[in-house]
Amino acid sequence: MSKHENNNPGHIDAEAPDRQAILDCLEREGRPLKRGDIVHALGVESADSREILRRRLKAMVRDGQLIKNRRGAYGVAAKMDLVSGRVTAHPDGYGFLVPEDGGEDLYLSSRQMRSVLHGDRVLASVIGVDHRGRREGKVKEVLERANQTVVGRFVEESGVALVVPDETRISQDVLIPLKDTGGAKPGQIVVAAIINQPTEKQPPVGKIVQVLGEMGAPGMATDIAIHNFGIPYQWPDGVEAEAKAFGDVVPEAMKEGRKDLRDLPLVTIDGADARDFDDAVYAQRQRKGWRLVVTIADVASYVKPGGLLDVEAVNRGTSVYFPNRVVPMLPEALSNGLCSLKPREDRLCLACDMTVDERGQVTRSRFVAAVMHSHARLTYGQVWRYLDEGDIKLDRDADAIRANLDDLHALYKVLKKARRQRGAIDFExxxxxxxxxENGEVADLLPTTRNDAHKLIEECMIMANVEAARFLQQTGLPAPYRVHAPPPMLKLESLTQFLQAQGLKPTWRDQPEPRDFDRIAQQAKGRPDEKLIMAVLLRSQSLAVYLPENNGHFGLALDAYSHFTSPIRRYPDLLAHRAIHHAIARQAKAEFPYGKNDMQKLCEGCSHRERRAEEAERDVDDRLKCAYMEQHIGMEFNGIVSGVTSFGLFVELDHGNVNGLVHVTNLPNDYYHFDPVSHSLTGERRGRVFQLADPVRVSVEGVNVEERKIDFELAES
Structure with missing residues (x-):
């Protein structure tokens, strides 16, 4: 039942038909029925049941299951040849409807797009096939509006005010009545609330609700992305108060009944600027292997299902990390305070205690609710220098911490070998x-490389995630798994062509194994086009998602995988913790707060919010790179051809992974012919060939920060 169908959740009327009964009724009748006819056909008698039926029919229309026609009769959408899905718009004005059932996309002409915006959920009918053979659709009904606000540039001229959306896929400007401009000045970046959504005859109408400032101001890129992608960044009433109510220290009562790990010299190893410490590690060499203890912040003991903190954590799904700002999943009182595994402070944790043999295989593991006391907050740089040079400055417990790091590094070498043997893909x-x-502007783009300290922690976390997945499977409780499917066939075909063009021979025939990709990655190491090959390999992979079923992780070559190690910043990890707590406390399965359908919806939401965060982070990165290159117009850089089209070459610079376009008109003067098979442009008169992976030297010709576009010119003669 939808939460909108019954305002009295404590009252259950057995006579009220559920959705399936309504669909079955319409199926039997074979025609659309008015509400009174449905009431009669299903024998709904009480006033309460009729009211619930009315709300349920309304909800089914909203969800796209039913259509209410002009006669007021309800029909099954699928029977009326209507397709429900999300609108994906193109900057040029046309768009596509992506069906929810996974069928073929519907082309929506610019005329059909007048009444909708990018992301809207609609019902459409198939009206034919366009001149390119694509199924063409007509929007019949808008089920859900995706854009309640729009961020963009404010324009006022000739007595007309409007907002030009920053999101290029929203091609319609938002009209602003002059009384609703909110004091905005032309050229400023503003947030407009949409008062009237677009129709076929009228563009969207809105009012200015926030003036963000001038384009290019420090932090503006992040502000725009937060509003463009709908990242929740303000705490609803009561959320921060609920977090602060736990205080600054763990009360003794919460420590009772837990495994005491405070004497174990556990350490956190994170980036130098990290503030939320999810995990701590400890390793000890034993006669036939190692003991490895991975302790994770026990967020589940504070954030309970249904509370204000939990509702907002579901809404956010994940922390979002921008270069100059973090939008956390949980308030700072927990994320950087009581849950964070700070040095020399007692903290609640969920520990995975493992025994690992000489081959890097876990022979035994157990999960325990514990209390711990981090003995040091170390950075990757500190640990790497110690592993490389044997030097590290420690205030206390120096001998125990050094021994821990030595054993962790020895274990890592074994785990690294085991990873290679099982064929996990090593994407560098x-x-x-x-x-x-000091003014908040981008001064430089600095390369960062992962060293053994990063990889050591990564392998420890992978092991804990694997054991969590296996444990969750044993419990039989609904829980989220991290699933990475093999690459789809369409991507494999284009990848094979690309690799062959680079002189690399794929070893698979039909369905590749992870080790096939790892072989390619190893062959690419040290080549001038290594970065390009690795990028193409990455793009060929399926997207990892959260599912309530464990279907394994292709990239890591693992048959069971979950996310367990970051509950401060990822909601799926918190869900996994709740299931593990429930199991180790030996509580009845029936008392677990989630059913399979609940977990399915939560997994879908978590996957969606993860993608939203990644897109927002990428958008800010692209803007900041453009802002940096805007300071370097006319300067020359070395790069590599990362893409070839009929209209020019895409080039990735060696400096900062910056991407831009050398338009065909900026190539040596000639007529150029594009070959899609060899990914090349060939000059007709001079015979000059430009192809994928060619090293080039370019100068920066122009930058458009708003559109995130950089134009290069070939600098060589």
Whole structure:
């Protein structure tokens, strides 16, 4: 039942038909029925039941299951040849409806797009096939509006005010009545609330609710992304108070009955600027292997299902990490305070205690609710210097911590070997860190590389995640698993063509194994086009998602995987913790607060919010790179051809992983012919060939920060 169908959840009327009964009734009748006819056909008698039926019919129309026609009769949408799905708009004005059932997309002409915006959920009918052979649709009804606000540039001229959306896929400007401009000045970036959604005859109408400031101001890129992608960034009433009510220290009563790990020299190892410490680790060499203890912040003991903190954590799904700002999943009182595994402070944790043999295989593991006391807050840089040079400065417990790091590193070497043997894909990618000056502007793009300290922690977390997945399977409780499917066939075909063009021979025939990709990754190491090959390999992979069924993780070559190690910043990890707590406390399965359908919906929501966060983070990165390159117009850089089209070359610079376009008109003067098979452009007169992975030198010709576009010019003769 939808939460909108009954305002009295404590009252259950057995006579009120559920959705399936309504659908079955309409199926039997074979025609649309008015509400009175449905009442009669299902024998609904009481006033309460009739009211519930009325709300349920309304909810089924809203969800796209039913259609209410002009006669006021309800019909099954699927029977009326209507397709429900989300609108994906193109900057040029047309769009597509992506069906919810996974069928073929419907093309929506620019005329059909007048009444909808990017992301809207609609019902459409198939009206034919366009000149390119695509199924063409007509929007019949808007089920859900995706955009309640729009962020963009304010324009006022000739007595007309409007907002030009920053999101290029929203091609309609928002009209602003002059009385609703909110004091905005032309050129400023504003947030407009949409008062009237677009119709076929009228564009959207809105009012200015917030003036963000001038384009290019420090932090503006992040502000725009937060509003464009709908990232929740303000705490609803009561949420922060609920977090602060737990205080600053763990009360003794909460420590009772827990395993005491405070004497174990556990340490956290994170980035230098990290403030929320999810995990701590400890390893000890034993006669036939190692003991490895991974302790994770016990968020579940504070954030309970249904509370204000939990509702908002579901809404956010994940913390969002921008270069100059973090939008956390939980308030700071918990994320950086009581849940964070700070050094020399007692903290509640959920511990995975493992025994690992000489081959890197876990022979025994158990989960315990514990209390711990981090003995040091270490950074990746500190640990790497110690592993490389043997030097680390510690205030206390120096001998125990050094022994822990030595044993962790020895264990890592074994785990690394085991990873290679099972064929996990070793994707080495170079991240970029933004350096800001005192004015908050981008001063430089700095490459960051992962060392053994990063990889050591990664392997420990993977092991804990695997054991959590296996334990969750044994419990039989509904829980989220991290699932990574093999690459889809369509992507494999284009990947094979690309690899062959680079002189690399794929080893698979039909369905590849992870080790096939790892072989390619190893062959690429040290090549001039290594970054390009790794990027293409990554793009060929399926997206990892959260599912209530364990279907394994292709990239890691694992048959069971979950997310368990970051409950401060990821909601699926918190769900996994709740299931583990429930099982180790030996509570009845019937008392677990989630059913399979609940978990299915939560997994879908978590996957969606993860994608939203990734897109927002990528958007800010692209804007900041454009802002940086805007300072370097006319300067020359080395790069590599990362894409070839009929209209030019896409080039990725060696500096900062910056991408831009060399338009065909900026190539040496000639007529160029595009070959999609060899990914090349060939000059007709001079015979000059440009193809994928060619090293080039370019100069920065122009930058459009708003559109996130950089134009290069070939600098060589």
């Amino acid at each position: 990618s170079q991240e970029v860190k933004f350096a800001f000056d």
